[in-house]
Amino acid sequence: MADSAIATPHPADNAEHVLSARVDKAALIEKLTAELPAETVLHAHEDLTPFECDGLAAYRQVPMIAILPDSIEQVQTALRICHANDVPVVARGAGTGLSGGALPLDNGVLLSLAKFKKIVDIDPQNRRATVQPGVRNLAISEAVDHLGLYYAPDPSSQIACSIGGNVAENSGGVHCLKYGLTTHNILQIEIVTIEGERLTIGSHALDTPGYDLLALMTGSEGLLGVIVEVVVKLLPKPELARVAMVAFDDVRKAGNAVAAIIQAGIVPAGLEMLDSPAIIATEEFVHAGYPTDAAAILLCEVDGTEAEVEEHIADVREVMEREGAVDIRISRDAAERALFWAGRKAAFPAMGRISPDYYCMDGTIPRKALADVLIGISELSEKYGQCVANVFHAGDGNLHPLILYDANKEGELEATEAFGGAICELCLEHGGTITGEHGVGMEKIDQMCVQFPEPELIQFHAVKAAFDAKSLLNPGKAVPTLHRCAEFGAMHVHNGDLPFPDLERL
Amino acid sequence: MADSAIATPHPADNAEHVLSARVDKAALIEKLTAELPAETVLHAHEDLTPFECDGLAAYRQVPMIAILPDSIEQVQTALRICHANDVPVVARGAGTGLSGGALPLDNGVLLSLAKFKKIVDIDPQNRRATVQPGVRNLAISEAVDHLGLYYAPDPSSQIACSIGGNVAENSGGVHCLKYGLTTHNILQIEIVTIEGERLTIGSHALDTPGYDLLALMTGSEGLLGVIVEVVVKLLPKPELARVAMVAFDDVRKAGNAVAAIIQAGIVPAGLEMLDSPAIIATEEFVHAGYPTDAAAILLCEVDGTEAEVEEHIADVREVMEREGAVDIRISRDAAERALFWAGRKAAFPAMGRISPDYYCMDGTIPRKALADVLIGISELSEKYGQCVANVFHAGDGNLHPLILYDANKEGELEATEAFGGAICELCLEHGGTITGEHGVGMEKIDQMCVQFPEPELIQFHAVKAAFDAKSLLNPGKAVPTLHRCAEFGAMHVHNGDLPFPDLERL
Incomplete structure (x- = not known):
């Protein structure tokens, strides 16, 4: 922790050495199969392609070797061998992660836990x-x-x-x-x-x-x-749950209503927002009964005993009316409740129907900043010339802006990433963080340099070293090396401002 | 982490070296007062005695020096100087801790945060x-x-x-x-x-x-x-809160009622238990209306909206009746609610009136083991010939047995500590932990050797080293050195059983 100079390599930069190290594949296969059943060690290209990406499909890499253990002892053996041979390891669950956390390494082992299903x-x-x-x-x-x-x-x-x-x-x-x-x-x-x-x-x-x-x-x-x-x-399981679908003619009013609900002391079981592009795409796909002329809708669920639910639903109605809702519908039964939620749950696939690709962001902000940040995102959308739809956990202040793009059009992915980066920094400016629940993974690694000053990053690396001194577990993800941040900063610092020349303060 | 041999000193044993190191007091005072206002650095014996213990008054030690900074910069300066001079530091808040976590060191600095009151x-x-x-x-x-x-x-x-x-x-x-x-x-x-x-x-x-x-x-x-x-x-703040005071003629029934309440899906705001000795002592002191002939009472509070509270109180009543309650009284107004709680809150001082000293334990167990552990404690009480009163957070399974003793009687403190240790191990045997909310501090340090195997302890020390490589912050507390555990084990291991010959398995 004492050494904050970053001109010379720092122990916190171990991951970079691991990522560039050469590994003798044949020798490693021999060592692994000597102690593990042969069928648990995959190394032919066709066996490895199923692992080449997780839910962040824009990043792809086939691993050197994949291991599929079916007992804890086999996991121990696999890790012990990798550790002894300085081989990096990426663990993988179902591969549904959205930030590239399970992206394999070409010089590393992919450790799949797929057989641990009991x-x-x-x-x-x-x-x-x-x-x-x-x-x-x-x-x-x-x-x-x-x-x-x-x-x-x-x-x-x-x-x-x-x-x-x-x-x-x-x-x-x-x-x-x-x-x-x-x-x-x-x-x-x-x-x-x-x-x-x-x-x-x-x-x-x-x-x-x-x-x-x-x-x-x-x-x-x-x-x-x-x-x-x-x-x-x-x-x-709660005795009863009902959901209010509340429409607004103005995104700002919807954002303010979220803060008002929480401030009124109501703790909804869920409080979600969809903006106009998300409403229209979803309604066309699912026919959940969403009003397609609304600027935004809130889905506010209340659960508990019957008496509790009735009382809270009345409170929700009162607050929403006061905040200027233009339409309020309360689910009458379980079927209607499921229908209202079906739209929300299908919102991501619905986007897939109207755009060849989309990029899901995951910033988190204090609730009272919701309206300002949504308007800021809309201004950035105009500036970058790219469409964005918002469907997210409003009650938590956890945004999921979906940037719509076409990966086959030259430069669109890059523009999308720049736009996404600008959204991250917008969240940070409002006292938020760069990720709510999707993780940092590969995707947000550079934004970590913006969120955390060097002393905090050094402390993260010290904790990492307490578990994995060689930086063999999932190197290059989640916490950036100081060298990476220095390079990133050097590319972007501008007039002492936030290191993102593209982002004007909003 | 690799080295698990404990015959030779392990880096995880740094704290032992710090505790025995000699420090030049006069030189340190000079260094501190060179950078800090003189009135923030206390070193005369009469100025130091107020810091000699925290809420665990059985342990006392006057610090070498006490520092009372009033700004974050002064804290930084004080710690920087201590670090540079290898001086251990114990931070102290209000000094109400019950496990001796703020006990000073005779070769160390006591850092009081008392002036940070804004x-x-x-x-x-x-x-x-x-x-x-x-x-x-x-x-x-x-x-x-x-x-x-x-x-x-x-x-x-x-x-x-x-x-x-x-x-x-x-x-x-x-x-x-x-x-x-x-x-x-x-x-x-x-x-x-x-x-x-x-x-x-x-x-x-x-x-x-x-x-x-x-x-x-x-x-x-x-x-x-x-x-x-x-x-x-x-x-x-919840709109309304009501508390049910429920009496049982059998501790086992009261313990089972706690598990039944939780299993019924009720989440009380609080669910506390007092056993007979605690009820009698408290009632004499506070006159809260507790039935002094009960074997145990539960205080079960429900909060929320009015409708919610009424419904949950009815549920509580139903479960308690089914579990064999002999008396159920529901607070009729805020005054009666306050009265019911006044007894619980005064239970510790009430013990102070009937016994010269008491020793408060803090084990946590899975709720379904409550009845068995309470009966086990009562058996241990007979075995050790010492009275115990139980008043605790039953809903969390967080026990607070109070062992009553007289520190002026030869050997009673030692017997009390042995009894307390046996209670800790009883909790562990039932899948619990040695402390719920009071911390390990000085008090539970040996029991940590029982709860955690060596690999987990080594991992704790690795995390500690990531923040404080020299082990200068509060050494000797919370996490035992491997050397201490080895000595403790060597003293106690017996026929390969739990390392406590005094404890028969229950």
């Missing part, structure tokens, strides 16, 4: 379940449904994404406003370190003495260890 | 407040009361304890069952590292990219850095 234990009395990391998010709730329980965090990809990846990314979802992120809904994990050591982190009890390594591991994007088992908390 | 900013729209670490817990809620807001975590000492100490210990309280611990109620902190560097950790937004250092710092008991500013979340 629900190990369900304990309704203590409301917890022990599951392997490859278990799908939704499969947990399905497995405990008959007990009247569910697992709360519900990323849009919950039908496909796996719990190990949820922990690695600290995933959220529509209902995390009331029920918290992944970090608030897990009790204990088993991890294997890069040295092959198995550690139990957290406990079955409320709080655990010692440093909170459970929270530290959660959202660490595969850089500190490989998750091989997860104990999740289960919640009782 | 509420820096209140932001009702985003429901947060920025406060200095010396601000009292209750003072935050008082400052925002006119806005209809409050700060949720409410340790029993909330009138005196300060927010910096709450963060360092990850404090809970009666209402943390519904509203979470300190770690769930803060957004951002400013810390100063042992090297004097100032870091901003967390952000004003929902989630922050990079490793979750905010959760890591929370509950780290002053071993990773000194907290100099805290941004807390504020919650809207």
Whole structure:
């Protein structure tokens, strides 16, 4: 931590050496297959292409080798061999991540947890379940449904994404406003370190003495260890849930209504916003009954007992009317509630129908800045000449602007990335962060240099070194090297302003 | 992490060298007063005695020097000088901690944050407040009361304890069952590292990219850095709260009722238990209307809107009746609610009236083990021949057995400590942890050797080294050195059983 000079290589820049190191593929295969079943070690090109990208498909790279262990002991063996041979390792769950966190390395091993699909234990009395990391998010709730329980965090990809990846990314979802992120809904994990050591982190009890390594591991994007088992908390299913679909003729009014709802002391189970482009595309696709002439709609769900829901729905109606809503519809039954949500959940695929490609951003801002930031994004959209649709977790201030583009048109991807970068910095200017729930991965690595000053980055690297001194786990992701930030800064610094000449202060 | 041999000194044992190092007091005073105002550096014995203990008064030690800075810059200067001179530092908030976390060192500096008493900013729209670490817990809620807001975590000492100490210990309280611990109620902190560097950790937004250092710092008991500013979340005050006082003629029934309430999907704002000795002592002191012939009472609070409270109170009544309650009284108004709680809040001082001394334990167990552990404690009480009263956060499974003793009687303190240790191990046997919210400090340091295997302890030390390589911050607390665990184990291991010959498995 003491040395803040970045002219000479810093220990915090280990990842760069790892990324450029040469590895003898044949020798490594021999070492791996000597200790692991041959069928778990894949190295032919055609076997490796399924792993070439995750949900951020704009980045692709075939790994040198893929390993598919089916026991914790095999994970330990694989990591021990990689560590001994200085081979970088990228762990992969379901591959649904949106920031490229599971992008392989051409000189590295891709460690897939796909075979870890077992629900190990369900304990309704203590409301917890022990599951392997490859278990799908939704499969947990399905497995405990008959007990009247569910697992709360519900990323849009919950039908496909796996719990190990949820922990690695600290995933959220529509209902995390009331029920918290992944970090608030897990009790204990088993991890294997890069040295092959198995550690139990957290406990079955409320709080655990010692440093909170459970929270530290959660959202660490595969850089500190490989998750091989997860104990999740289960919640009782609410007796009733109703959703209000509220239309506004002005984005600013909708943004202000979000802040007003929260300020009124209502804690909705979910509070989502769609702007006009998102409403139109979604309605054409799903026919959820959204008013296509609205500038924005809010979906505000309230859950609990029947009495509680009725009272809160009345409060929601009152606040929305006061904030200038032009139309308020309350779901009359479970079917209508599902229909209202169907639009929101299909919003991303709906965009895919009207644009060849889209790029999903993930900035988080304080709620009171919502209106200003939405207007700022719209101004940036005009400036960059690219369309943007907004569909997001408004109650959390977690934006998901979707920039529409065509990757086949020369320069459009680059322009989109620049526009996306400008949105990130706009969030930072309003006291926000560059990512809410999708992680930094490859995608936001440069923006990390903007969000964090050097002392904080050095502290991140010191923590990394406490788990993985050689920087072999997922190098090049999540936390930028100081060298990368220095280069990035050198390219962009301009008149001492934010290092983004393209961004005018709004 | 690789080296797990403990025959030779391990880097993880740095703290032992620091604790035994000699420091030139006069030279250090000269260096400190050269850069800090003379009145902030205390070194006369009479000025130092106020710092000789915290809430765990059985342990006392006057520090070599005490420093009372009144600005972050002065904290940076003090820590920089201590770091350069290899002087250990113990930070202290209000000194109300119950595990000896702020116990000074005779060769070290006591750094008091007592002058950091300012509420820096209140932001009702985003429901947060920025406060200095010396601000009292209750003072935050008082400052925002006119806005209809409050700060949720409410340790029993909330009138005196300060927010910096709450963060360092990850404090809970009666209402943390519904509203979470300190770690769930803060957004951002400013810390100063042992090297004097100032870091901003967390952000004003929902989630922050990079490793979750905010959760890591929370509950780290002053071993990773000194907290100099805290941004807390504020919650809207609930419209109504009512408390049910429920009596049982059998401790086992009361324990089972706790599990049943949670399993029924009710999330009480607080769910506390008092057993017979606690009821009798408290009732004599406060006259809260507790039934003195009950084997145990539960206090179950429900809050929310009026409709919500009525419905949940009816649910609570139904479950309690089914579980065999012999008496159920619901608070009729705010005055009666306050009276019911007054007993609980005065339970500790009430014990002070019937016993010269008491020793408060803090184990946490899964809720379904409550009845078994309470009966186990009662059996241990007979075995050790010492009285114990239980008053605790039942809904969280967070026990606070109070062992009654007389420190002036030869051997009673030692017997009490042995009894307390046996209670800790009983909690561990039932899948619990050795501390819920009071921290490890000095008090539980040996039990940490029982809870954590060596690989986990080594990982803790690696994380510590990432912040404080010289082990100068609060050495000897919270995480035991491997050497200490080895010695402790060597003294206690017996037939390969748990290393506590006094504890029979229950």
